[in-house]
Amino acid sequence: MFTPIKTYHPYVSPFDPCKPIKVKTFSTPPNLYMGFQPPNLPQFSPMEALRAGTLWKAFYDPYFSPYEKAKEGHS
Template identity: 75%
Template sequence: MNTRYKIYHPYISPFDPCPPMQVKSFSTPPHLYLGFQPSNLEQFSPQEALRAGTLWKVFYDPYYSPYEKPTGGI
């Protein structure tokens, strides 16, 4: 199953001076799951593309910190 957020359990040393984080997460970009770019992909308008950072909607990835709630799109 491909998800955009992955989690892992880092090594916790018995000598850590602070209470460690048990689980950490990271985001993966959507282009990793496509393999190749199909033709006729849906596109943003030029103004939306500048805000999104990509022309194609399938490659848009609004990054959200694991500590914040996702809000609307562009």
């Protein structure tokens, strides 16, 4: 199953003086899950393609800042 956001649990040392980060996340691009580009993929309109950065909807990967949730919490 394709999930753009992956998580993992790094090692947390008992001697680390800093507060541990128990779960880390990273993003994977959609093209990792497609071997060859199949014919007749759905396309964006030209103006939407310029905004999205790709012509094909299957390759669209929006960027979300890791700080967006932190900003929402302070509101």
